[in-house]
Amino acid sequence: MSDLRPPTPSNLPETVAPERAPASHGPTANDTFMIGAAASPLSSGDESIRPFRANVPDEILADLSRRLQDTRWPDKETVADSSQGPQLAQLQELVRYWATDYDWRKGEAKLNAFPQFKTNIDGLDIHFIHVKSRHADALPLIITHGWPGSVFEQIKLIGPLTEPTAHGGQAEDAFDIVIPSLPGFGFSDRPTESGWNLDRIGSAWAVLMQRLGYYGYVAQGGDWGAGVVAAMGRQAPAGLLGIHSNFPAAITAEVGAALGGDKAAQATLSQKEGAALQDLGAYVQGGGLRYLEMMSARPQAVGYGLTDSPAGLAGWMLVHSGFGKWSFGKDPEQSPTRDEVLDNFSLYWLTNTAASSARIYWENRSGNLLSSADQKSSEISVPVAVTVFPDEVFRAQEAWARRAFPKLVYFNEVDKGGHFAMWEHPMLFAQELRAAFKSLR
Amino acid sequence: MISKYVVPLSISTLAFASAAHAETTPAGHGGADTIATAPTAAPAFPAVSPSPLIAAAATAQPTGDTSIRPFTFHASDEALAEMKRRIVATRWPEKETVTDQSQGVPLATMRDLAGYWGGAYDWRKAEARLNSYPQFITTIDGLDIHFIHVKSKHPNALPLIINHGWPGSVLEQTKLIGPLTDPTAYGGKAEESFDVVIPSMPGYGFSGKPAATGWGPEHMAKAWAVLMKRLGYTRYVAQGGDWGAFVVDQMALQAPPGLLAIHTNMPATVPADVQKALDSGTGPPAGLSAEEKRAYEQLVRTFKQVDYARIMGSRPQTLYGLADSPVFLAAWLLDHNDADGQPAVAVFNALQRTSSTTGELTREEILDNITLYWLTNTGVSTSRLYWEYKGGFFNAKGVKTPVAVSVFPSEQYEAPRSWTERAYPKLIYYHRAEKGGHFAAWEQPQIFAQELRAAFKSIR
Numbered sequence: 001m002s003d004l005r006p007p008t009p010s011n012l013p014e015t016v017a018p019e020r021a022p023a024s025h026g027p028t029a030n031d032t033f034m035i036g037a038a039a040s041p042l043s044s045g046d047e048s049i050r051p052f053r054a055n056v057p058d059e060i061l062a063d064l065s066r067r068l069q070d071t072r073w074p075d076k077e078t079v080a081d082s083s084q085g086p087q088l089a090q091l092q093e094l095v096r097y098w099a100t101d102y103d104w105r106k107g108e109a110k111l112n113a114f115p116q117f118k119t120n121i122d123g124l125d126i127h128f129i130h131v132k133s134r135h136a137d138a139l140p141l142i143i144t145h146g147w148p149g150s151v152f153e154q155i156k157l158i159g160p161l162t163e164p165t166a167h168g169g170q171a172e173d174a175f176d177i178v179i180p181s182l183p184g185f186g187f188s189d190r191p192t193e194s195g196w197n198l199d200r201i202g203s204a205w206a207v208l209m210q211r212l213g214y215y216g217y218v219a220q221g222g223d224w225g226a227g228v229v230a231a232m233g234r235q236a237p238a239g240l241l242g243i244h245s246n247f248p249a250a251i252t253a254e255v256g257a258a259l260g261g262d263k264a265a266q267a268t269l270s271q272k273e274g275a276a277l278q279d280l281g282a283y284v285q286g287g288g289l290r291y292l293e294m295m296s297a298r299p300q301a302v303g304y305g306l307t308d309s310p311a312g313l314a315g316w317m318l319v320h321s322g323f324g325k326w327s328f329g330k331d332p333e334q335s336p337t338r339d340e341v342l343d344n345f346s347l348y349w350l351t352n353t354a355a356s357s358a359r360i361y362w363e364n365r366s367g368n369l370l371s372s373a374d375q376k377s378s379e380i381s382v383p384v385a386v387t388v389f390p391d392e393v394f395r396a397q398e399a400w401a402r403r404a405f406p407k408l409v410y411f412n413e414v415d416k417g418g419h420f421a422m423w424e425h426p427m428l429f430a431q432e433l434r435a436a437f438k439s440l441r
Numbered sequence: 442m443i444s445k446y447v448v449p450l451s452i453s454t455l456a457f458a459s460a461a462h463a464e465t466t467p468a469g470h471g472g473a474d475t476i477a478t479a480p481t482a483a484p485a486f487p488a489v490s491p492s493p494l495i496a497a498a499a500t501a502q503p504t505g506d507t508s509i510r511p512f513t514f515h516a517s518d519e520a521l522a523e524m525k526r527r528i529v530a531t532r533w534p535e536k537e538t539v540t541d542q543s544q545g546v547p548l549a550t551m552r553d554l555a556g557y558w559g560g561a562y563d564w565r566k567a568e569a570r571l572n573s574y575p576q577f578i579t580t581i582d583g584l585d586i587h588f589i590h591v592k593s594k595h596p597n598a599l600p601l602i603i604n605h606g607w608p609g610s611v612l613e614q615t616k617l618i619g620p621l622t623d624p625t626a627y628g629g630k631a632e633e634s635f636d637v638v639i640p641s642m643p644g645y646g647f648s649g650k651p652a653a654t655g656w657g658p659e660h661m662a663k664a665w666a667v668l669m670k671r672l673g674y675t676r677y678v679a680q681g682g683d684w685g686a687f688v689v690d691q692m693a694l695q696a697p698p699g700l701l702a703i704h705t706n707m708p709a710t711v712p713a714d715v716q717k718a719l720d721s722g723t724g725p726p727a728g729l730s731a732e733e734k735r736a737y738e739q740l741v742r743t744f745k746q747v748d749y750a751r752i753m754g755s756r757p758q759t760l761y762g763l764a765d766s767p768v769f770l771a772a773w774l775l776d777h778n779d780a781d782g783q784p785a786v787a788v789f790n791a792l793q794r795t796s797s798t799t800g801e802l803t804r805e806e807i808l809d810n811i812t813l814y815w816l817t818n819t820g821v822s823t824s825r826l827y828w829e830y831k832g833g834f835f836n837a838k839g840v841k842t843p844v845a846v847s848v849f850p851s852e853q854y855e856a857p858r859s860w861t862e863r864a865y866p867k868l869i870y871y872h873r874a875e876k877g878g879h880f881a882a883w884e885q886p887q888i889f890a891q892e893l894r895a896a897f898k899s900i901r
Contacts, residue, residue: 067532074764074821077757078654084828085758194538287755290748297748300545301776303534305762305769312762312769319759355534362544 047211052116052127054108054187056350061104064310064349068099071311083286086318090328095311097329098342104350107343110155118187119211121204124196127187128180129155130212133162135174139241139441140214141433142178142205143422146223146247147357148317150186152344153423154179156335160430167427172441173434180208182224184356186347191356197363198224202231206240215239218437222246222421224360227369233380242383242409242440244433246421249368249375250386250396250404256371276395283321283393291319295361303355306348313354314345321393322419336423370394372404385410385436387429391418410436507671512576512587514568514647516816521564524767524815528559531768546776554792555768558808564816567612567809574618578647579671581664584656587647588640589615590672593622595634599901600674601893602638602665603882606683606707607823608774610646611639612810613883616800620890627887632901633894640668642684644822646813651822657829658684662691666700675699678897682706682881684826693840702843702869704896706881706889707852709838710860711740716836719744732857739854740835746777754827763820770820771811786851787877787884802884837864845870845896847889851878870896 073092077084111129118125129151132138141161143154160167161175181188183196183204205228209217218241221229226247233243251259258265259277266274283289295302306313317323329338336344348354367374384405388396390413398411412432417425533552537544574589589611592598601621603614614637620627621635641648643656643664665688669677678701681689686707693703711719714726715737725737752759762769775788791802814820835854844865848855850873862868874892877885 071761072527072765072818074758074761074818075650076652078651078825082758084825085756085760087758091761190535191538192535287751290752290755291759294748294752297746298545298776300534300537300548301749301772303545304551304772305760305766307534308532308769309762309765311765312760315759315761319756352532352534359538359544 046120049117049119049211052118052187053112054116056104056108060350064104064346065099068095068310071095071309073311086315091311091315091318094314094328094338094342097338098310098314098345102339102342102346104343104346106339107152107346110343111151114155114158116187119208121207121211122200124183124189124191124204126180126183126189126204126208127151128178128208129158130176130178131158131162132176133174135164135171137172137441138162138174138176139437140176140178140209140212140217141437142180142209142217142219144180144201144205144219144221144225144228145182145185146221146225147185147360148320148322148344148348149223149420149423150344150347151179151181152340152347153336153420156426157422157430157433160427161433164430164434167430169430169434173438175433175437176214178209178212180205182228182357182360184359185353186351190353191359194359194363196360198227198231199235201228202235203237205232206235206237209239210237216241218242218244218440220244220433223419224364224369227364227375230375230377230380233382233384234376236381240382242385242437243380244385244387244410244436246387246389246429247369247392247394247419248384248386248396248401248404249370249372249377250400251368251370251394252372252400252403254403255400256373270397273397273399276397280394288321288393291316292361295358296365297362299358299362300355302358306354306358307352310345310349313349317345317348320419325391325418335425336420340423377404378406380405381407383407383409383440386412387421387432387436388413389417389419389421390415392421393419409439412436506580509577509579509671512578512647513572514576515572516564516568520816524812525559528555528767531555531559531766533768546772550792551768551772554771554804554808557804558767558771558812562805562808562812564809564812566805567812570615571612574615576647579668581667581671582660584643584651584664585649586640586643586664586668587611588638588668589618590636590638591618591622592636593634595624595631597632597901598622598634598636599897600638600669600672600677601635601897602640602669602677602679604640604661604665604679604681604685604688605642605645606681606685607645607826608810608814609683609880609883610810610813611641612806612813613880614639616886617882617890617893620887621893624890624894627890629890629894633898635893636674638669638672640665642688642823642826644825645819646817650819651825654829657826658687658691658832659695661688662695663697665692666695666697669699670697676701678702678704678900680704680706680893683879687830687832687834690838690840693842693844694838696842700842701900702845702897703840704845704847704870704893706847706849706892707835707879708844708846708848708856708861708864709833709835710856710864711833711835711837712860712863713836715860716833730857730859733859736854736857736860743853749773749776750827753824754831757821757824757828760821760824763824764818767811767815770815771808773820774811774814775807787880800885800887802880806883840865841867843867843869843900846872847881847892847896848873849877849879849881849885850874852881853879869899872896 076088114129114131116129118127145153158177161177164173165171184190216239219229219232226245229243229245230249232240254265258269259281306316327334384407386401401408401411422429536548574591576589578585578587605611605613618637621637624633625631642661644650676699679689679692686705689703689705690709692700718726719740725734763773787802788807791807792804794801794803797803846861858871861871874888877888882889
């Protein structure tokens with residue numbers, strides 16, 4: 001059964017019209033059965049953990065399909081590649097498929113195959129998947145996604161981590177998995193007030209793990225998730241044994257200087273280190289972060305477009321570096337598949353979280369996720385594990401990680417994978433996590 | 442099936458080559474979204490490998506066609522109804538989590554605007570006003586260029602080409618037409634009359650959308666010289682603000698025969714050492730006057746607020762929502778991250794104004810402009826200009842020809858006279874207007890016209 005709380009004045013966001021929209025316009029997020037409603041003050045103080053099951057009403061799915069089919073397109077890019085953004089023909093084909101052949105119910109069923117819950121923390125209902133291993137002494141692990149990701153990225157890890165013996169591992173490598181949706185993302189509530197920065201999310205996750213009865217656990221994150229685990233690492237809540245990041249804040253002052261063109265700093269770099277910085281520099285120079293700057297500055301402006309146009313939502317998200325090598329489903333060997341990417345985009349659409357998810361950039365606009373100064377890496381007192389994936393825009397180097405993190409207990413560079421490494425190579429990622437946390441059990 | 446509005450099938454929504462103009466329109470000439478062939482010179486853009494000729498649809502114009510074809514625009518009832526349907530069906534995000542504009546144009550503002558735009562707003566008024574002026578299309582370098590052309594009845598009227606900017610259009614300048622071409626009816630003298638040419642930039646308004654790279658300000662400047670020549674003008678002046686200012690600076694650098702002088706209300710005057718300080722963020726160089734320091738601070742603030750320009754400059758094709766969502770288009774055109782008022786304060790205030798007896802901008806006029814962007818589906822094509830141009834915005838360009846400058850008090854930066862004199866050695870006019878902002882011609886047409894009269898007096 002879906003989480004359909006009866007609307008009351010206090011839990012209706014401003015956008016909800018008192019009466020339903022006319023039938024001819026179809027359901028919109030303005031209707032009263034929104035999937036991800038705004039925070040309800042009715043729930044403060046409530047520590048219950050309530051089962052949750054996704055069940056998007058048919059009308060909302062039909063509305064999405066209609067809007068996709070009605071897409072009004074701009075003209076084609078004036079270049080022969082994606083240097084101006086996602087190419088028209090590719091996006092049109094993706095949208096055509098999304099409108100007519102893609103089936104949300106399959107994605108929904110994938111989520112519902114796992115136990116999901118909601119619990120109210122700090123005024124927000126937080127959605128999370130929680131799968132316990134049957135193995136004794138499974139290590140509890142909380143994994144946090146980023147943008148434009150979601151819990152859909154992580155579900156392929158659940159099997160390998162909770163049932164290692166069925167996935168090339170040993171019973172001693174088992175984990176209990178907790179996969180929350182960030183505030184303002186997926187099925188979690190959308191904050192109505194500012195203040196949900198990384199520190200606050202980190203604290204909420206500590207509350208969550210405690211509420212689940214875990215006295216010892218580890219935390220993993222990439223993208224915004226990396227910022228969350230860094231916050232947890234600094235906060236060092238009782239029970240947190242260590243963190244793993246695949247997007248570590250390893251740009252120390254010297255590395256930053258080298259990146260900024262300081263010749264003396266550059267002279268100290270090895271060729272490998274220099275190449276990593278050069279690639280990051282080229283990515284930034286090439287405009288790779290402009291979407292981020294825009295979201296950090298004007299999340300509401302961006303939100304209007306991504307909430308009203310599903311093609312607009314896909315077009316905006318596909319500019320992210322994580323999709324740089326995505327084949328739009330043409331390569332049958334590639335993960336994520338077209339359906340999986342659309343599961344992810346659909347989740348943003350169906351929960352009306354395009355604007356709220358953009359706000360995480362605004363909330364944390366004064367700090368760069370990769371900067372060790374901004375993320376205060378030196379204050380992380382818990383053990384830190386790092387895996388570097390070759391196609392990530394920033395390939396952290398071991399020397400930098402050693403200087404950035406006081407307790408680096410694991411560092412490994414693997415040979416495949418990019419920003420969405422968990423989504424692209426779940427088995428490899430699982431192996432990394434097994435190895436990374438072995439010493440902390 | 443993809444939307445029936447896929448270019449070039451959207452021709453049907455714009456009765457472009459109507460029967461009334463058949464005698465000047467060669468058979469087979471297409472609609473407003475005429476796609477150009479690539480310009481003859483390969484674009485020298487370092488970050489992108491040379492692009493092959495991309496012509497989405499072959500132009501029906503024979504190459505070298507210099508004809509000037511009358512044009513009027515008539516949006517179909519269907520297109521207007523569809524726009525309103527989309528506005529009314531807008532799927533809204535929740536409210537911003539702040540009580541100010543620091544996250545973007547507030548939800549309440551957009552909902553109010555959409556309520557009017559999707560309801561009582563009437564595009565036909567703006568359309569009629571536009572069509573009351575003689576408009577034309579001519580093909581330059583394979584691209585259809587739309588322009589308004591109004592001749593003064595006075596002899597010795599000075600020909601003037603005026604270039605709009607982003608998120609503007611020819612609509613900004615229509616209020617100048619009367620005061621400039623018919624000065625005696627607007628408090629001026631016959632000797633101050635102008636012939637006025639107001640083009641839509643490539644990718645904007647009713648001009649064609651370039652199908653390949655290469656249509657930056659430099660190319661536009663060349664095209665405008667071709668246009669003025671084609672219109673039979675052997676001596677003329679050029680005016681521009683925003684992108685128009687970049688274009689007229691390029692015209693001045695190119696110095697085509699016939700160009701007597703330029704006027705700019707967003708002059709590029711920043712000296713090299715100041716630009717360096719701005720780029721490195723090291724603070725103003727020593728020795729700046731109070732006026733110069735103020736300009737420096739304004740520039741620092743401006744560069745913090747142009748995220749929209751940066752995403753447009755790097756990934757214009759990510760903005761698919763601009764073609765699909767009228768409300769997103771409106772928000773994008775309205776949002777300049779100027780919580781403290783620059784540069785679009787007049788536009789923002791206009792949203793609250795339903796009418797004005799003093800000629801102030803009204804909500805109607807703002808929507809006329811946004812609607813023009815919507816009907817011509819130019820949200821993305823206009824963004825590509827930012828991708829095309831990788832030069833500096835405000836740094837001095839080395840212009841040597843005569844230049845006139847008007848500084849409006851709410852411009853993105855108020856160019857000091859000292860910088861202006863250095864940047865434009867042949868400065869024939871410098872004046873700080875009493876009021877008006879970034880969209881000066883739109884906000885204060887009378888003052889703007891007076892500025893132009895005074896600016897060009899000396900070179901008639």
